[in-house]
Amino acid sequence: MRLVKIAVVLFFLAGSVFSSEFAAQLKNYPSYWIGKQKYVSLQTIIKVLGIQSWGRIEDRIFLEYQGKILKGSIGSSDFYVDDKKVGLDFPIKEIEKEIFLPVEPFDRIISTITPVSPPQVPKQTLAVEQASKPAVQESNLDREFIILIDPGHGGKDNGAIGNYGLKEKDVNLDISLRLKNYLVSQFKKIPNIRVKMTREDDTFLSLDERVELAKKEKADIFFCVHTNSSKFNRWNADGFETYYPSRKSEISFVSKVETDESIEPDTNLETVFQIVSDLNTTSVIEESRILAEIVQEKLAERLICPDRGAKAASFYVLRYTPMTSVLVEVGFICNPNIEANLRDPEVRQAISETLGKAIIQYLKSRQIIG
Ligand SMILES: [Zn+2]
Structure with missing residues (x-):
């Protein structure tokens, strides 16, 4: 099943053509062609950038990088840095429960964020997973x-x-x-x-x-x-x-x-x-x-x-x-x-x-x- 899906999205290992620090480090990790765009998995981004604070709520993902909150949604190319819309040009994808971001626009966004030194502290992850919506319909109450x-x-x-x-x-x-x-x-x-x-x-x-x-x-x-x-x-x-x-x-x-x-x-x-x-x-x-x-x-x-x-x-x-x-x-x-x-x-x-x-x-x- 996985092989079939991978074939459909043209799963190729691609060499990097970008010159930033982030892009240079990406060379050590797989990236993928989805349609005509090169993508990289969110897990790789987290590893390469050393992001330890990130999460997902339903279709929304968020990462904390250099004190800034980066936000996007699966299926959308809208992207935000500290609530400022920056745009990813191509939508974030989810394939086989893994999230992928387009490399080039993400690289561009990352390179505009100046690294700040503190706080470089041991971080742990408090991530948030998908939620369902309970609907409460009736009660057996005859009082408040x-x-x-x-x-x-x-x-x-x-x-x-x-x-x-x-x-x-x-x-x-x-x-x-x-x-x-x-x-x-x-x-x-x-x-x-x-x-x-x-x-x-x-x-x-x-x-x-x-x-x-x-x-x-x-x-x-x-x-x-x-x-x-x-x-x-x-x-x-x-x-x-x-x-x-x-x-x-x-x-x-x-x-x-x-x-x-x-x-x-x-x-x-x-x-x-x-x-x-x-x-x-x-x-x-x-x-x-x-x-x-x-x-x-x-x-x-x-x-x-x-x-x-x-x-x-x-x-x-x-x-x-x-x-x-x-x-x-x-x-x-x-x-x-x-x-x-x-x-x-x-x-x-x-x-x-x-x-x-x-x-x-x-x-x-x-x-x-x-
Ligand atoms: Zn208290």
């Missing part, structure tokens, strides 16, 4: 269901700060706003599901104020968005992780109290409440764990960086909120490559949609929505 998104930090509290100045509070807020928009668009047909936020701008909120908001809103899910940082491994720490509560200090509601035959008739009322409360605390923790596992599973499908797992922790906002609650750390802002990725609106959008899909999958698995 509140999802409260909590962007970590804000105002005077920056959270972690990357080596090149990106602030955690801003990343958390932007991803959270995009997550809210995504969920609202998905739940258009289910007005019973309300998506709210603890903060929608750069406001400082104490942990206690966040907990109080969750209680006041009677949230069903409290979803905290954070960006990670490591003290000892600032340049290389990588991966995403999601926390669920190891314990809950209280629960504010008892969803359904059924007659429990195991409770002796002479058990005093306080003990009954204690048992009911324990059962619910356990179930709220268990629900949180399930949601955290789904968040990890979905992020692992979409992000090419280490899955650090779903973990139990006694963080204040998890412990003192009486409902299902998780705290996701979407990536390490202290790692310069991840910091560069987290600056990119497309990466933020991809992360937000992935978190949204995780919440939807959780709601489906609990039969809250169909």
Whole structure:
């Protein structure tokens, strides 16, 4: 099958006629004639230019080179350097799941970009893969269901700060706003599901104020968005992780109290409440764990960086909120490559949609929505 397709696109090894540094290095790699144009694979470009930060979302590809963001779309000759349209003359192609760019115009674009020395840092890849569009149609809800998104930090509290100045509070807020928009668009047909936020701008909120908001809103899910940082491994720490509560200090509601035959008739009322409360605390923790596992599973499908797992922790906002609650750390802002990725609106959008899909999958698995 592969051989047939290769024959169709006239798969020839071609010698380079270009003189730039990039073109000179290309001589060591295969290039291909597609129609009358010479193409080179995206993988070769990444290798030759030493690009470590790149990604793909549906038909769009983006690369970070010398501090500039290069963007294009498969099937299109439109090409952008830092949002400035430069044009590739010939469309980007995808053949056998491999992406190819026309050599000559790409070489021309690359040669206009002056190399900058910093940051030459060990980079890792946070790439984004193809997305599908879930459509949420129905629900089994006969009441309001509140999802409260909590962007970590804000105002005077920056959270972690990357080596090149990106602030955690801003990343958390932007991803959270995009997550809210995504969920609202998905739940258009289910007005019973309300998506709210603890903060929608750069406001400082104490942990206690966040907990109080969750209680006041009677949230069903409290979803905290954070960006990670490591003290000892600032340049290389990588991966995403999601926390669920190891314990809950209280629960504010008892969803359904059924007659429990195991409770002796002479058990005093306080003990009954204690048992009911324990059962619910356990179930709220268990629900949180399930949601955290789904968040990890979905992020692992979409992000090419280490899955650090779903973990139990006694963080204040998890412990003192009486409902299902998780705290996701979407990536390490202290790692310069991840910091560069987290600056990119497309990466933020991809992360937000992935978190949204995780919440939807959780709601489906609990039969809250169909
Ligand atoms: Zn944080």
